[in-house]
Amino acid sequence: MHATLIVDAYTTKCSRCGKGTSLTATHHDRVLSGWTTPDPDARGCGAAFVAISTQDLSVTEADLAELRPDLPAYRAGKLPGELRR
Ligand SMILES: [Zn+2]
Numbered sequence: 001m002h003a004t005l006i007v008d009a010y011t012t013k014c015s016r017c018g019k020g021t022s023l024t025a026t027h028h029d030r031v032l033s034g035w036t037t038p039d040p041d042a043r044g045c046g047a048a049f050v051a052i053s054t055q056d057l058s059v060t061e062a063d064l065a066e067l068r069p070d071l072p073a074y075r076a077g078k079l080p081g082e083l084r085r
Contacts, residue, residue, distance in 0.1 A: 001016070001045070001046065001047045001048065002016075002047055002048055002049075002050045002083070003015045003016035003017075003028060003045070003047035003048070003049055003050070004049065004050065004051045004052065004053050004074075004079060004083045004084075005021065005023070005025075005049050005051070005052045005053070005068065005071070006053055006054060006055060007023065007052060007053070007054050007056075007059070007064065007067060008054060008055060008056050008059075009056065012032075014028045014044060014045060014047060014049075015053070015079075015083070015084070016028070016045050016047045017044065017045040017047070019031045019042075019044060019045070020032040021044060021049075023067060023068070024068075025044075025049060026048065026049060027044070027046060027047065027048050027049065028044030028045050028046055028047045028049070029043065029044050029046060030042070030043065030044055031043065031044050049071065050071065050072075050083070051071050051072045051073070051074060051079070051083050052064045052065075052067065052068045052071045052072070052073050052074070053073070053074040053075070053076070053078070053079045053083075054075070054076050055076050056076060057075075057076045057077075059075070059076065060075065061073040061074065061075050
């Protein structure tokens with residue numbers, strides 16, 4: 001099960017379940033929602049993050065690659081079809 005990290009100015013979320021995650025997460029094992037205190041019992045969907053993208057048109061691939069050099073980066077709207085879920 002794969003997912004993409006979707007990064008915007010203040011939050012990072014999982015493309016598969018739409019819930020918050022950590023920018024440094026390799027798998028969606030915990031739910032983090034923006035500035036609120038994380039619920040210790042909240043579990044992510046478990047997907048492995050295989051790419052990083054954004055919905056913010058001002059964010060470039062270089063910006064994303066800087067955040068996660070280990071993942072392929074895609075600008076807003078450029079995510080390959082198989083990762084767009
Ligand atoms: Zn998830």
